[in-house]
Amino acid sequence: MMNHLKKISNPLLAWFRARARSLPWRDDPRPYYVWVSEIMLQQTRVAAVMPYFSRFVAELPDVASLAAADDEALMKLWEGLGYYSRARNLKKAAEVVMEKHGGTIPRDFDELLALPGIGRYTAGAIASIAYGKRVPAVDGNVLRVVARLTASREDVLREKTKREVEDALAASMPKDAGQFNQAMMELGALVCLPRNPHCEECPLTALCRARAEGTEAELPVKAAKKERRIEPRTVLLIERDGKFAIAKRPKRGLLASLWEFPNLAGEKKRAEILALCKNAGLSVQSARRMKAARHIFTHIEWRLSGWHIRLANPVESVREENSLYGGSPLPPLTWATQEELSEIYSIPTAFHAYMP
Numbered sequence: 214m215m216n217h218l219k220k221i222s223n224p225l226l227a228w229f230r231a232r233a234r235s236l237p238w239r240d241d242p243r244p245y246y247v248w249v250s251e252i253m254l255q256q257t258r259v260a261a262v263m264p265y266f267s268r269f270v271a272e273l274p275d276v277a278s279l280a281a282a283d284d285e286a287l288m289k290l291w292e293g294l295g296y297y298s299r300a301r302n303l304k305k306a307a308e309v310v311m312e313k314h315g316g317t318i319p320r321d322f323d324e325l326l327a328l329p330g331i332g333r334y335t336a337g338a339i340a341s342i343a344y345g346k347r348v349p350a351v352d353g354n355v356l357r358v359v360a361r362l363t364a365s366r367e368d369v370l371r372e373k374t375k376r377e378v379e380d381a382l383a384a385s386m387p388k389d390a391g392q393f394n395q396a397m398m399e400l401g402a403l404v405c406l407p408r409n410p411h412c413e414e415c416p417l418t419a420l421c422r423a424r425a426e427g428t429e430a431e432l433p434v435k436a437a438k439k440e441r442r443i444e445p446r447t448v449l450l451i452e453r454d455g456k457f458a459i460a461k462r463p464k465r466g467l468l469a470s471l472w473e474f475p476n477l478a479g480e481k482k483r484a485e486i487l488a489l490c491k492n493a494g495l496s497v498q499s500a501r502r503m504k505a506a507r508h509i510f511t512h513i514e515w516r517l518s519g520w521h522i523r524l525a526n527p528v529e530s531v532r533e534e535n536s537l538y539g540g541s542p543l544p545p546l547t548w549a550t551q552e553e554l555s556e557i558y559s560i561p562t563a564f565h566a567y568m569p
């Protein structure tokens with residue numbers, strides 16, 4: 214990977230000198246500007262950041278003013294940019310810079326990394342762009358460009374791959390690391406786009422292995438699965454007179470408009486379930502724990518526990534059934550026989566473990 218990457222810096226830097234966009238933090242790369250702009254640019258497009266950046270540095274022109282900024286005023290400056298923890302971390306980091314670094318943003322990668330809100334990419338960007346340090350700054354754009362240049366099929370979402378790319382770039386980057394890092398990012402942002410890269414305009418076409426193989430559209434590989442959120446839920450199979458309670462799910466969201474057995478967030482204990490039933494006016498004859506089950510959605514995993522509740526009430530005396538759901542405005546319970554459950558109502562697979 215390394216030798217191959219050594220060849221890219223000359224054509225890349227020549228292209229960058231000719232084509233780089235003029236941006237306020239690029240034209241005046243003082244450390245404070247580089248830092249504020251990099252934080253603003255996380256998850257946010259350059260065009261959206263521009264007006265915010267200008268307003269921000271006009272109001273809070275340096276680390277000292279940011280550290281002393283009024284929280285309300287700071288949030289107002291950030292309003293509309295989203296991800297507000299970024300602004301809170303900026304201020305926290307500014308306070309640390311005032312206390313520990315005498316008001317000067319550190320030059321050292323590890324010291325930068327220790328500041329709130331600064332990860333490896335941002336630390337690399339500040340150290341190289343503002344201070345000329347020879348360290349890489351690897352963001353999603355850079356990972357994509359490198360994966361294509363080297364035709365690598367390593368999963369770019371893995372930390373290991375990111376570190377390998379950092380190491381390869383650190384070993385092959387020219388002296389002017391700040392320009393080189395910006396050029397890589399700029400190439401990713403303007404030319405080597407995620408979909409339909411503009412290879413014919415790319416200064417690195419002749420050096421690009423993915424282009425030579427015709428695999429640029431398949432790269433980079435992002436194989437890592439998104440972490441699933443684990444959600445414990447308690448399903449109630451409520452039986453009365455040989456019928457079972459079901460309810461219709463909301464029109465939007467997960468399993469929209471399908472039928473379900475009443476279920477509650479969290480793993481409820483017997484006493485909690487009995488108390489809930491009592492509050493709902495249901496007189497419980499027996500409550501038997503059912504087997505645990507799991508259901509996996511794309512981003513969520515339900516860990517289900519179940520209770521078979523037999524009611525003593527005759528039909529007429531059941532009231533306020535919906536308070537089972539803690540008073541949330543849900544459609545009323547419907548009572549269905551076993552046969553109706555299998556033939557009329559669509560109960561999603563997620564609840565099949567509790568089918569009578």
Ligand code: SF4
Nearest residue numbers: 405412415418421429
């Ligand atoms: S040739 Fe195409 S795929 Fe390769 S680096 Fe350039 S734009 Fe990206």
